[in-house]
Amino acid sequence: MMTNDIFAEGFKEEPYWWDAVPRARLAEEALPSKADVVVVGSGFAGLNCAIEIARGGRDTLVLEAQDAGFGASTRLAGYIGRFMHYSFTKLTGMFGLENAKRMWLESGEAQTVVLKRIEQEQMEVGKLWRGRFTGACSPEHYEMLAQNAELINKHCPFEFSMCPKSEQHKEVGTDFWHGGMILHEHGTLHPGKYHQGLLQAALNAGAKVHDFTPVMRIVPERKGFTVKTARGVVNARDVVICTNGYTNTTASAIPWVRNRIIPVPAHQICTEPIPSELMKAIKPSGRAVLDSKVNIYWDRPTPDDRQIIFGARTGRDEGSLKLNARKLHDCMTEVYPQLKDVKLSHVWQGVMGFSFDKLPHMGETRDGVYYATGFCGSGLPLGTSFGKTIGNRVLGKKEGESAFWNVGFPTWPFYNGNPWFLRAYVAWIDFNDRRGGQGHIVRGG
Ligand SMILES: Cc1cc2nc3c(=O)[nH]c(=O)nc-3n(C[C@H](O)[C@H](O)[C@H](O)COP(=O)(O)OP(=O)(O)OC[C@H]3O[C@@H](n4cnc5c(N)ncnc54)[C@H](O)[C@@H]3O)c2cc1C
Numbered sequence: 196m197m198t199n200d201i202f203a204e205g206f207k208e209e210p211y212w213w214d215a216v217p218r219a220r221l222a223e224e225a226l227p228s229k230a231d232v233v234v235v236g237s238g239f240a241g242l243n244c245a246i247e248i249a250r251g252g253r254d255t256l257v258l259e260a261q262d263a264g265f266g267a268s269t270r271l272a273g274y275i276g277r278f279m280h281y282s283f284t285k286l287t288g289m290f291g292l293e294n295a296k297r298m299w300l301e302s303g304e305a306q307t308v309v310l311k312r313i314e315q316e317q318m319e320v321g322k323l324w325r326g327r328f329t330g331a332c333s334p335e336h337y338e339m340l341a342q343n344a345e346l347i348n349k350h351c352p353f354e355f356s357m358c359p360k361s362e363q364h365k366e367v368g369t370d371f372w373h374g375g376m377i378l379h380e381h382g383t384l385h386p387g388k389y390h391q392g393l394l395q396a397a398l399n400a401g402a403k404v405h406d407f408t409p410v411m412r413i414v415p416e417r418k419g420f421t422v423k424t425a426r427g428v429v430n431a432r433d434v435v436i437c438t439n440g441y442t443n444t445t446a447s448a449i450p451w452v453r454n455r456i457i458p459v460p461a462h463q464i465c466t467e468p469i470p471s472e473l474m475k476a477i478k479p480s481g482r483a484v485l486d487s488k489v490n491i492y493w494d495r496p497t498p499d500d501r502q503i504i505f506g507a508r509t510g511r512d513e514g515s516l517k518l519n520a521r522k523l524h525d526c527m528t529e530v531y532p533q534l535k536d537v538k539l540s541h542v543w544q545g546v547m548g549f550s551f552d553k554l555p556h557m558g559e560t561r562d563g564v565y566y567a568t569g570f571c572g573s574g575l576p577l578g579t580s581f582g583k584t585i586g587n588r589v590l591g592k593k594e595g596e597s598a599f600w601n602v603g604f605p606t607w608p609f610y611n612g613n614p615w616f617l618r619a620y621v622a623w624i625d626f627n628d629r630r631g632g633q634g635h636i637v638r639g640g
Contacts, residue, residue: 201524203467203538208516210270210543211465211497211504212387218262219394221406226427230256230403232589233422233431235410235448238268239578240567240585241437242393243312247586249400256431257402258424260409264390266441267574270545272463272493272506273386274327274483275310275575277303277353277378281554283346290602297598302555303353305576306380308583313384318392321385321498323481328358330372330486333631340376340487354379367484368477371530375486383483385498386575410448415562433589436566437582439574440548443612451560453612455604456568457549462519463506464527465497465541466534474500477531488628490621492526502540503527509547509572510621516542547572551605557581558601565589569604 207214232248234241237259249255259265286295313320331337337360344355358366360374367375397404405426412423419432436442436449440458469477474496483495494505507526513519520542528535550556550569555577557567565588567581581599588595 201521201539202517203540206539207541208543209541210387210463210545211502211541212269212273212385215385216269216387216391219264219391219406221263221404224403224405226405226408226424227256227403227429228427229430230254231431232256232433232435233258233410233420233429234402234435234437235422236266236437236439236441237263237394237404237406238266238437238439239390239393239574240439240570240582241435242390242397243579243582244435244437244567244586244589245397245402245404245582246393246400247583248589249397249402251586251590251592253590255397255400255402256429257397257404258408258410258422258429259404259406260441262406263394263404264387267439267545267547268578269387269390270463270543271386271575272483272495272504273383273389273575274485274493274495275306275382275384276327276573277306277380277576294598299351301580301598302577303351305580308580309389309576312396312579312583313389313392316392316396318389320388320392322382323384323483323496323498324382325481325483326377326379327381328366328375328377328480328482328484330367330375330484330492332372332487332628334373335631336487337374344376364479366480366482368479368533369530372486377482381483383495383498384575389575412448413562413564415564420564434564435585435589436564436568437578438548439568439570439578440546442548442568449560449564449566450611451562451564452566452568454610455550455556455606456612457551457614457617458612459510459547459549459614459617460512460544461506461509461547461572462512462516462523462542462544463504464520464523464539466503466505466527467538467540468501469503469534469537473533473537474503477503477533489624489632490628492530494527494530503534510617510624512544516544519544548574551607552603554602555581555599556602556604557585557597557599558604 231253414421422429485493492507505527556569
């Protein structure tokens with residue numbers, strides 16, 4: 196029989212972030228029959244897009260299937276990175292040097308876009324700017340990370356340094372890794388507070404946000420679109436899709452986008468408050484951590500430095516949140532055996548949106564529907580910046596230009612948003628990680 200041994204009193208099956216920022220309740224208003232622009236989805240991408248469009252003087256309507264911010268934007272870890280999943284070499288091979296440079300720099304700029312937004316809107320978002328430690332899972336991965344740090348320091352204006360295994364305990368209280376790389380310009384924030392700040396900014400800018408209004412179909416007309424929702428019909432000149440990993444939830448609203456997005460579930464746990472001495476031993480530098488596997492382990496302190504949020508096993512789902520929590524607790528104590536007797540306060544799930552080519556995408560469908568999606572686990576910076584860019588695109592402004600605009604958005608024949616291959620794919624990745632296969636150098640999120 197299963198016991199509650201690892202679950203603290205008051206254990207919750209919802210995001211830690213929702214304690215400080217409960218789900219928003221919006222005033223219930225009649226659905227307008229028309230708008231200049233309909234934005235579908237109220238996460239980071241949708242709200243950043245809506246802020247730009249509403250400030251540009253357009254009548255802007257955000258439609259959300261659940262409550263505002265129900266998707267990954269209030270469920271993530273809160274890492275604010277600078278990069279996509281791609282190595283610079285691979286991007287160059289795919290798009291040529293000039294385009295690769297533009298994409299790489301634009302994805303790097305995304306972090307700045309977040310920081311500017313926070314500053315401009317004067318948000319209190321529990322920002323911790325202490326850098327990130329990427330643990331090497333083997334001596335070979337350490338060498339790979341070191342070569343990468345050298346290359347980046349030579350060519351890019353970002354600061355990377357290495358921490359050998361002998362010095363590792365100054366960074367993290369574990370022998371699990373073989374040294375690691377420090378990314379000094381990375382940080383974390385409280386995603387619930389950031390989302391709340393964006394929602395307020397969108398409402399202040401004059402955008403209307405309607406929750407519990409799933410969009411069922413978007414029908415192109417001679418001029419604009421008819422947007423069919425569960426609460427009525429809206430006519431709009433432009434429509435922007437910002438539904439990322441949740442695109443599939445209301446079946447066929449936007450089949451073209453749905454057929455290009457792989458929804459990937461991921462779980463996180465949060466520990467109960469940890470005695471400060473133990474916390475210092477585990478996180479002497481206070482940095483956020485992830486590692487060089489493909490299916491990474493990651494952990495960070497909560498903004499008040501009292502608890503640890505831990506995630507792993509992306510793409511795996513044991514069927515119940517408690518079972519997922521148990522598996523994650525095992526992974527966490529593999530890294531930090533000192534946490535064996537520490538109980539959990541929260542477990543939750545979110546859904547990431549991956550593209551088949553692992554690139555983030557933004558553009559316009561053949562029918563003229565705009566989309567910003569496929570953030571592959573890096574949607575805090577990229578969702579923010581793509582949302583802003585696409586908002587400017589709708590306004591016809593120069594800031595709407597992007598190196599990512601309408602680059603090919605691949606899919607598989609007959610794929611319809613049901614990732615039937617995910618289990619096998621994740622099993623293969625995990626097998627490869629266990630045998631020390633090729634790791635990952637950079638992570639965006
Ligand atoms: C566990 C986890 C950890 C992560 N950690 C990080 C991290 O540390 N850093 C990082 O950068 N990224 C991270 N990510 C990824 C990041 O959370 C997402 O990329 C980002 O939040 C996507 O934002 P979005 O606005 O595109 O979509 P979402 O926030 O997912 O919002 C999409 C919204 O669209 C709505 N919707 C869907 N269909 C319809 C419809 N038909 N009609 C109306 N509404 C609809 C959904 O209800 C949902 O609210 C993580 C993700 C997960 C799951």
